[in-house]
Amino acid sequence: MRGKEAILELKHVSKNFGGITASDDICISVPRGHIYGIIGPNGAGKTTLFNMITGVYDTTEGEIYFKGKKINGLPTATIAKLGIARTFQNIRLFGSLSVYDNILTACQKNITYSLLDGLFRTPKCRSQEKAMATYCEELLEAVGLIKYRDQQADNLPYGLQRRLEIARAMATSPELILLDEPAAGMNDEESMALTAFVQSLRDKYGITIVIIDHHMDVVMALCDRITVLNFGQLLANGSPDEIQSNPDVIEAYLGVDD
Ligand SMILES: Nc1ncnc2c1ncn2[C@@H]1O[C@H](COP(=O)(O)OP(=O)(O)OP(=O)(O)O)[C@@H](O)[C@H]1O
Numbered sequence: 578m579r580g581k582e583a584i585l586e587l588k589h590v591s592k593n594f595g596g597i598t599a600s601d602d603i604c605i606s607v608p609r610g611h612i613y614g615i616i617g618p619n620g621a622g623k624t625t626l627f628n629m630i631t632g633v634y635d636t637t638e639g640e641i642y643f644k645g646k647k648i649n650g651l652p653t654a655t656i657a658k659l660g661i662a663r664t665f666q667n668i669r670l671f672g673s674l675s676v677y678d679n680i681l682t683a684c685q686k687n688i689t690y691s692l693l694d695g696l697f698r699t700p701k702c703r704s705q706e707k708a709m710a711t712y713c714e715e716l717l718e719a720v721g722l723i724k725y726r727d728q729q730a731d732n733l734p735y736g737l738q739r740r741l742e743i744a745r746a747m748a749t750s751p752e753l754i755l756l757d758e759p760a761a762g763m764n765d766e767e768s769m770a771l772t773a774f775v776q777s778l779r780d781k782y783g784i785t786i787v788i789i790d791h792h793m794d795v796v797m798a799l800c801d802r803i804t805v806l807n808f809g810q811l812l813a814n815g816s817p818d819e820i821q822s823n824p825d826v827i828e829a830y831l832g833v834d835d
Pocket residue numbers: 594597598599617618619620621622623624625626666
């Protein structure tokens with residue numbers, strides 16, 4: 578923990594779907610500012626954890642705390658407002674919109690002016706819209722997408738679509754961001770670029786990142802700590818070195834070619 582406060586805590590979290598135990602008594606503590614990895618074979622329960630953290634599902638048992646506040650059972654929109662954003666295993670973008678408009682629609686969550694302010698274009702409305710436009714441009718610059726500003730999202734290469742998805746999540750100014758297999762389907766060059774990008778987000782914005790990925794090189798290079806899941810159960814928590822030398826992990830996961 579390096580003495581850092583935990584921004585996210587899962588305490589004895591379980592999730593059952595009918596007869597399937599997707600998560601079984603999981604305890605995880607994510608220190609603020611860390612890049613935290615979650616790995617495990619297909620069906621190990623990785624995405625289910627993200628779905629519980631973001632309120633898509635409530636826990637069957639156990640509790641989830643964000644900044645010390647219990648969040649499991651709250652609606653997804655409330656959890657998002659508290660400062661948690663995510664990306665999905667399958668890319669979800671507005672494909673026919675431009676790169677800029679994809680970011681702008683995500684930024685709109687930050688608007689506080691009323692419908693009447695909007696209708697009469699009051700100073701409050703105009704100043705917020707101006708601030709939002711500036712923020713979108715800054716974000717595009719920061720994530721290296723400014724030169725694609727007016728391109729249709731569908732026309733971007735795959736690696737840049739993933740980056741745009743992360744930028745959309747960043748547009749809500751979260752304190753914690755959950756990335757579900759952002760390097761899926763990427764070649765080595767693209768996944769290396771993604772690794773540097775995720776690192777830069779943490780370094781620039783001080784944001785806490787939890788990342789699910791199958792690319793061992795990505796996870797080992799990026800993460801301060803890692804949790805390994807297997808059949809819904811927690812197999813190990815530890816630093817990349819501890820995880821790579823853990824015999825249970827080697828047997829269950831690392832030894833198997835992905
Ligand atoms: N809504 C649901 N209803 C029923 N079963 C579900 C549901 N969501 C997940 N599961 C089951 O829970 C288990 C864990 O699924 P989950 O998607 O969390 O795995 P994962 O580790 O993300 O896998 P992958 O690497 O394939 O993405 C699987 O057996 C899956 O079929």
